[in-house]
Amino acid sequence: MSDFPENPPEEQKYRPIEVRMPKRKPVMTFILIAITGIVFVLQYFSELQFGVDIPFLFGAKVNALIMEGEYWRLITPAFLHSSILHIAFNMYALFVVGSRLERFYGHGRFLLLYLLCAYTGNVFSFVLTPANSLGASTAVFGLFTAEGVFIYQNRKLFGEERTRKMIVNLCIILAINLVYGFISMSSVDNMGHIGGLLGGIFFAWVGGPVLKITGPPPIFQVKDKRKTGDVILASALVVLGFGIIAAAPFF
Numbered sequence: 001m002s003d004f005p006e007n008p009p010e011e012q013k014y015r016p017i018e019v020r021m022p023k024r025k026p027v028m029t030f031i032l033i034a035i036t037g038i039v040f041v042l043q044y045f046s047e048l049q050f051g052v053d054i055p056f057l058f059g060a061k062v063n064a065l066i067m068e069g070e071y072w073r074l075i076t077p078a079f080l081h082s083s084i085l086h087i088a089f090n091m092y093a094l095f096v097v098g099s100r101l102e103r104f105y106g107h108g109r110f111l112l113l114y115l116l117c118a119y120t121g122n123v124f125s126f127v128l129t130p131a132n133s134l135g136a137s138t139a140v141f142g143l144f145t146a147e148g149v150f151i152y153q154n155r156k157l158f159g160e161e162r163t164r165k166m167i168v169n170l171c172i173i174l175a176i177n178l179v180y181g182f183i184s185m186s187s188v189d190n191m192g193h194i195g196g197l198l199g200g201i202f203f204a205w206v207g208g209p210v211l212k213i214t215g216p217p218p219i220f221q222v223k224d225k226r227k228t229g230d231v232i233l234a235s236a237l238v239v240l241g242f243g244i245i246a247a248a249p250f251f
């Protein structure tokens with residue numbers, strides 16, 4: 001790899017090389033899971049107590065209410081779920097991919113990625129699907145594609161063969177879930193999934209981590225070459241680009 005020194009000192013030539021990856025704990029992943037779990041408990045008990053799912057009334061993707069100006073519904077559906085199985089599947093997927101991705105993205109940028117993918121997924125659902133919808137899968141699909149972009153952009157660090165295997169595995173997972181959604185008789189928000197995965201690709205391509213190796217041999221560190229301006233630019237492109245799409249039904 002070109003980032004390593006070509007002629008290390010003689011005493012370091014035979015020492016094993018180690019590249020230390022970030023050791024951030026997936027704090028934001030756990031916080032998102034906790035918030036989503038609390039909201040689900042509120043959904044359950046409000047329906048049990050009052051016969052109506054109050055969080056759903058105020059937060060689900062309902063096209064008519066978005067048209068009336070309730071634009072927060074383009075994000076809040078990611079924190080709502082329809083059943084224990086629904087939330088369990090989505091939170092397990094969030095835990096798996098979030099634990100891998102957050103340590104490279106950092107807590108704040110990971111949260112931004114999650115919310116933007118929820119937004120882009122619900123924009124697509126709003127424009128292309130008349131039915132009400134809810135669920136974190138819009139954001140989770142975006143996390144998976146963001147991870148794919150991260151792996152591809154850092155392929156020199158991971159190695160070509162390993163990169164190929166990881167991307168193939170991600171593509172298989174996404175393909176299975178998309179195909180299942182289209183052939184399933186259940187009310188799966190396929191357009192929301194597609195919007196989420198597109199949001200993950202666009203944000204990660206411009207604002208996701210691009211790592212370089214630094215430090216004295218034989219123990220190296222990795223450092224993100226992205227600047228704050230790149231993250232701001234990526235966020236603006238996603239918000240404005242999908243905002244234009246979201247404006248289509250108004251005209």
